[in-house]
Amino acid sequence: MTSAQRSYNMSRIRAKDTKPEIVVRKYLWSHGYRYRLNHPRLPGKPDVVLRKFRTCIFVNGCFWHGHHVVCGEVQGVQGVSEVQSSGCCKIPKTNREFWVKKITRNKERDFKVQQELARMGWHCITIWECQLKPNIKLATLEGLVNTLSKIFLADHRIKKYESEEPELCMVAENTIEYGN
């Protein structure tokens, strides 16, 4: 990656509304999905929050979030040799150690945030910038909507059982457990 490309990437990531996010939002909105942006009370301020689906969507830039980058150890930063760059996240040769640390930290943070959200009962979906390239954009977005439908069905099935008739459920369970 040239330094010009790098600063271009940086400027895009720093901007609040990076283009890949807008692509995802527009698609969801035009398909009837309603959402919140950068929910301030949720860990990691997810890019898109779909309350009805209890789902957070992160639209990640491949460079900053280290798409396909394999870190030797997720905790401590290991030597640069343990990092493999992919086509969409080329870690610069200049100042390499700095970039490895930075991207590793970002990946660790992403991981922790999603773990925390999962503990809070949220589903997390990550969409990578490279998955929104023109030739595969539509497939990615259709896949996203498909995943959301599956999440909704799965959650709804369980929650309906748990929340709509809680007392009845408990009685039934007790009956089965102690009656037999």
Ligand SMILES: [Zn+2]
């Ligand atoms: Zn990528």
